[in-house]
Amino acid sequence: MEILVLVKHVPASDASIKVAADGQSIESAGLSFVLNPYDEYAVEEALKTKESKGGTVTVMTLGGAETVKTLRHCLALGADKAVRIETNGKNTDGLATSTILANKVEELNPDIVFCGKQAIDNDDSQVGPRIAAKLGWACLSEASSFELTDSAFSGTRDIEGGKESVEGTLPAVITCDKGLNEPRYANMKGIMMAKKKPLEEVDATPAEAKVELVSLTPPPPRPAPTILGEGPDAIPALIEKLKNEVKVL
Amino acid sequence: MSKIWLTFIEQREGKIKKASLEALTLAKDLASSVGGTVHAALIGDAVQGLCSQIAEYGASKVFLAESPDLALYSGAAYSKALAQAARDSQANFVFASHTAMGKDLLPRVAAILGAGMVSDATQVELQGEDLIATKPVYAGKAYKTVKVTGQPFCLTLRPNTLPPKENAESGEVVTVEAPTKPFLDFVKEILAASTDKTPLQEAAVVVSGGRGLKEPENWKLVEGLAEAFGPGIAAVGASRAVVDAGWRPHSEQVGQTGKVVSPTLYIALGISGAIQHLAGMSTSKFIVAINKDPDAPIFKVANYGIVGDVMEIVPQLIEAIKSAREA
Numbered sequence: 245m246e247i248l249v250l251v252k253h254v255p256a257s258d259a260s261i262k263v264a265a266d267g268q269s270i271e272s273a274g275l276s277f278v279l280n281p282y283d284e285y286a287v288e289e290a291l292k293t294k295e296s297k298g299g300t301v302t303v304m305t306l307g308g309a310e311t312v313k314t315l316r317h318c319l320a321l322g323a324d325k326a327v328r329i330e331t332n333g334k335n336t337d338g339l340a341t342s343t344i345l346a347n348k349v350e351e352l353n354p355d356i357v358f359c360g361k362q363a364i365d366n367d368d369s370q371v372g373p374r375i376a377a378k379l380g381w382a383c384l385s386e387a388s389s390f391e392l393t394d395s396a397f398s399g400t401r402d403i404e405g406g407k408e409s410v411e412g413t414l415p416a417v418i419t420c421d422k423g424l425n426e427p428r429y430a431n432m433k434g435i436m437m438a439k440k441k442p443l444e445e446v447d448a449t450p451a452e453a454k455v456e457l458v459s460l461t462p463p464p465p466r467p468a469p470t471i472l473g474e475g476p477d478a479i480p481a482l483i484e485k486l487k488n489e490v491k492v493l
Numbered sequence: 494m495s496k497i498w499l500t501f502i503e504q505r506e507g508k509i510k511k512a513s514l515e516a517l518t519l520a521k522d523l524a525s526s527v528g529g530t531v532h533a534a535l536i537g538d539a540v541q542g543l544c545s546q547i548a549e550y551g552a553s554k555v556f557l558a559e560s561p562d563l564a565l566y567s568g569a570a571y572s573k574a575l576a577q578a579a580r581d582s583q584a585n586f587v588f589a590s591h592t593a594m595g596k597d598l599l600p601r602v603a604a605i606l607g608a609g610m611v612s613d614a615t616q617v618e619l620q621g622e623d624l625i626a627t628k629p630v631y632a633g634k635a636y637k638t639v640k641v642t643g644q645p646f647c648l649t650l651r652p653n654t655l656p657p658k659e660n661a662e663s664g665e666v667v668t669v670e671a672p673t674k675p676f677l678d679f680v681k682e683i684l685a686a687s688t689d690k691t692p693l694q695e696a697a698v699v700v701s702g703g704r705g706l707k708e709p710e711n712w713k714l715v716e717g718l719a720e721a722f723g724p725g726i727a728a729v730g731a732s733r734a735v736v737d738a739g740w741r742p743h744s745e746q747v748g749q750t751g752k753v754v755s756p757t758l759y760i761a762l763g764i765s766g767a768i769q770h771l772a773g774m775s776t777s778k779f780i781v782a783i784n785k786d787p788d789a790p791i792f793k794v795a796n797y798g799i800v801g802d803v804m805e806i807v808p809q810l811i812e813a814i815k816s817a818r819e820a
């Protein structure tokens with residue numbers, strides 16, 4: 245089985261993000277970048293699938309030379325080979341990103357694609373379902389459980405107040421949520437082996453974005469916090485606020 | 494500018510999701526300001542009866558794809574039907590709510606239409622002819638504002654961003670060809686957590702607990718406080734620390750790798766306020782925190798804080814809320 249994982253190199257979830265003076269970008273100095281947390285579940289699910297069905301796991305990213313670090317990390321976890329698509333610094337939206345990735349997915353022609361449910365930098369949750377629809381493939385997004393038979397899959401996803409079980413046929417794109425599995429760690433042997441695994445670098449096919457960045461801004465400020473007091477003595481003050489200001493009582 | 498907005502109206506088991514009426518209201522507000530037209534799209538089985546309700550919120554036409562095959566959600570089929578409705582209605586903009594369904598559906602529709610998309614928008618406006626949308630990025634640590642440069646264009650709106658407003662229109666029903674089985678992917682079954690519980694993402698009040706609760710047995714304090722607000726008002730959330738410890742299911746986790754909630758009131762009990770937790774609740778209208786550590790970061794985002802022991806405060810707070818509601 246040919247298994248493809250789409251991974252993104254993003255600032256760590258605890259990074260402090262500062263908008264740069266130009267109001268168009270973030271200050272990258274001092275930021276540490278990691279494999280997108282949801283993509284950890286995608287890589288794990290791909291490796292588990294290979295372990296049970298056989299085949300090869302390819303990891304692919306669209307990004308600059310700095311993203312090689314994340315690709316090598318995925319190879320250390322157990323992926324067989326990696327592909328980096330060079331963007332040449334162009335800022336891409338969900339449309340352009342998924343178009344470029346879908347073109348390469350089509351060329352590689354895997355049986356299944358795993359990706360994260362969301363990249364924690366742009367927080368779009370677009371790329372997985374977009375690629376599936378563009379290629380005319382099935383999709384299970386935000387998978388919290390997943391099972392594969394020969395040419396079909398089943399799984400669950402969270403919805404408001406419950407879950408739904410989803411079935412579909414291969415080829416398919418599965419986007420992974422936390423809870424799907426327990427991602428493994430890279431060991432020393434994996435890290436050594438990763439250095440010798442193939443990493444191909446290719447140029448992106450041209451794709452047009454349909455949004456233009458106006459600005460990046462810090463989040464709207466929250467009102468100044470008020471400490472109502474200590475211990476149960478502060479309860480009456482809180483009740484007053486809930487009644488007259490929050491208006492939930 | 495005679496632009497056309499098409500809003501996807503999400504229904505589950507014959508009930509319209511309030512969040513999609515919020516998206517319809519946004520479309521109506523934008524269209525009204527420039528003399529545009531608002532349409533809606535409704536997909537399901539035997540749902541035509543909902544069209545009059547949709548008309549009340551401002552749709553002059555409802556594009557309806559109805560078939561027994563569409564009783565349960567299928568991303569593959571619903572996206573085909575909605576893309577067809579977008580073509581039939583000549584929509585410039587296709588809106589939906591950023592719900593579990595909307596998040597799955599709209600990117601697929603955008604791909605079919607070759608359209609651009611903004612997801613999880615928290616502010617949308619027109620500047621002259623241009624649609625300008627703002628959305629949280631980096632888990633709410635920054636906001637990105639973009640100008641839309643191509644049409645049709647898709648957008649999902651964060652639930653609870655604005656209140657739905659009635660604004661009656663004719664709601665003429667227009668039939669859209671319904672895709673027929675077999676579908677590439679489809680929902681087999683809805684496994685409801687429990688029907689008497691308010692979904693976390695839809696609750697007006699969310700009461701969340703963290704490691705400060707000390708033991709799973711103390712979770713009854715979190716549940717008791719949620720119940721005190723009355724039936725259907727509050728839902729229970731959790732920090733990742735207690736989810737990873739196995740006290741609570743992942744479906745209740747609030748934060749960057751959990752659910753994003755935006756209720757009127759968010760109450761954090763024994764939660765430190767790690768940056769990944771704030772990612773899931775920082776757009777709540779009011780935040781109340783109870784924590785014994787006066788320096789806990791949660792107090793920086795809270796409107797109101799009480800410093801102290803949840804074990805001591807919460808039982809008394811439950812009683813005080815009950816008496817306030819009875820008064």
Ligand SMILES: Cc1cc2nc3c(=O)[nH]c(=O)nc-3n(C[C@H](O)[C@H](O)[C@H](O)COP(=O)(O)OP(=O)(O)OC[C@H]3O[C@@H](n4cnc5c(N)ncnc54)[C@H](O)[C@@H]3O)c2cc1C
Pocket residue numbers: 257281702703704705706731732733734735746747748749750751752762763764765766767768769770773783784785786789801802803804
């Ligand atoms: C990639 C990644 C993703 C993450 N995603 C999420 C996410 O989605 N959601 C999330 O919540 N976290 C997430 N985290 C984890 C996050 O960093 C924190 O570890 C977590 O939020 C801490 O949970 P907590 O506040 O319950 O526990 P703690 O940080 O241990 O805080 C407990 C708090 O309770 C207070 N306390 C203790 N006893 C009492 C008492 N008796 N009365 C009152 N207060 C008391 C303490 O003062 C303390 O502030 C993520 C981390 C990573 C690396």
Ligand SMILES: Nc1ncnc2c1ncn2[C@@H]1O[C@H](COP(=O)(O)O)[C@@H](O)[C@H]1O
Pocket residue numbers: 250251252280282283286304305306307338341345358359360361362363364366367368369370371372
């Ligand atoms: N530049 C990229 N390169 C490779 N995969 C990506 C890229 N952007 C997004 N993805 C994949 O798509 C998922 C969802 O991203 P997004 O739609 O941007 O939130 C991510 O978790 C990745 O698996």
